[in-house]
Amino acid sequence: MFSDLKHLSHRAAWQRQLEMLLESAGDGIYGIDLRGRCIFINRAGADMLGYSPDEVVGRNMHYLIHHSHSDRTLMHVQDCRIFRAFREGRGIRVEDEVLWRRDGSCFDAQYASYPIRDHDRVVGAVVTFSDISARRRIEGELQRTHALLERRVQERTARLQTAHESLRRLSAHLSTLREEERAHIARNIHDDLGASFTALRLDLDWLSRRLAGQEALQAHVGRMLGVAQQAMESTRRIVNDLRPAVLDHLGLWAALETLLQDLQVRGELACRYLCAAEAERCRLGRAAEIEIYRIVQELLTNVQRHARARCVSLSVEIRERNLVVELEDDGIGMQLPEPAHTFGILGMRERARSINGVLELDSAPGAGTRARLTLQEISV
Structure with missing residues (x-):
């Protein structure tokens, strides 16, 4: 259709072709002169605004369709970005304003305004615009949905954090109850079984003296004394595992030293213990000392069971107001992170x-x- 345009010379033919182009466009298109008056508008643009093209041509477009913001506050003509196209001689694209229809309603608009030039002189502007209300509505729904999802995530995270904190408090409470029960059992074993074993040994000693000259019976009583002695040592070890008396009487550092000494006496590991003088003066409170002791005890148990180590070293020191308890072995190691x-x-x-x-x-x-x-920020 346009192949013969270069051969057309008649003004009416050119005008007809341009009108056909404007009328075929789906977006609204209009032109304004330097006074803001409409010099042309296509059918799509006029329909979008609720006018016929003839009702728009010749009218000031700012006061007709661009006079107010979406909250109905007036927009001064000097603030109109459409007019900047010819006032400043440059194009502009806008997606955050509204245009007004004939019936007084407005719609979210996307428009672009570019200067019309006659050689080097700006004589007006051409504006293309479209109704993006549906897109804005979808964007608003997406934003509301996103905000709702964010709120639900935050609420669920808060619930999980609350549940996690409750589980931690429950775990700490159970640990305290477990330690109290261990101490109670240790006292009962020490008081009851310890007294019974002591009485049994005294009676066996008495019986052994009465059987002087009866070698067979004395030998048998001697074996009974050995069994009683083993039972007493086993009871003492069980009581110490349940609740070491040295921890309550002499404190954490002495209890850790005793723990390593007992381990070495049993011949299972070569043990080394280093506790800095500054750390020895540190007192952490009963609960913290029990927890540290149990952690070191569990670590040593793991070394005995799994590490196949020959030696182990325990060091305690203060580093930049932090208490550092470090246990190291020369065993087979393990793959980290742990399962x-x-x-x-x-x-x-x-x-x-x-x-x-x-x-x-x-x-x-x-x-x-x-x-x-x-442990951070320890008072020394």
């Missing part, structure tokens, strides 16, 4: 967290294991 079902490690981490501490493990297969318990 989720390793409840022993999980329990130790929870114990550390209950006293505002952090338990870190550093290990690799064949390279031994280092466990570091850090």
Whole structure:
């Protein structure tokens, strides 16, 4: 259709072709002169505004369709960005304003305004616009949906955090109850069984003296004394595992030293213990000391059961006001991170967290294991 345009010279033919182009456009298109008056508008634009083209041509477009903001506050003509196209000689695109219809309603509009030039002189502007109300409505619904999802996520996260904190408090409470029960059982064993074993040994000693000259019976009583002695030592070890008396009487650092000494006496590991003088003066409170003792006890138990180590070292020191308890062995190590079902490690981490501490493990297969318990901002 347009192949013969260059051969057309008649003004009416050119005008007809341009009118056909304007009328075929789906977006609204209009032109204004330097006074803001409409010099042409296509059918799509006029229909969008609720007018016929003849009703629009010759009228000031700012006061007709662009006079107010969406909240109905007036927009001064000097603030009209459509007019900037010819006032400043540059194009502009806008998506955050409204245009007004004949019936007084407005719609969200996307428009672009570009200057019309006659050689180097700006003589007006051409404006293309479209109704983006549906798009804005969808965007608004998406934003509301997103906000709703964010709120639900926050609420669920808050509930999970509350549940997690409740579980932590429950875990700490159960740990306290467990320690109290251990202490109670240890006292009962010490008081009841200890007294019974002591009485039994005294009676066996008395019986052995009365059987002087009866070697067979004395030998039998001697074996009974040995069994009684073994039972007393086993009872003492069980009581110590349940609740070491040295922890209550001499404090944490002496209890840790005794724990390593007992381990070495049994011939299972070569043990080394280093406690800095500054750390020895540190007192953490009964609950924290019990938790640290249980963590070290559990770590040593893991070394005995799994590490195949020959030696282990325990050090306690103060680093930048932080208490650091570090246990290191020369065993076979393990792969980190540890599997989720390793409840022993999980329990130790929870114990550390209950006293505002952090338990870190550093290990690799064949390279031994280092466990570091850090308590921050300790009063020395």
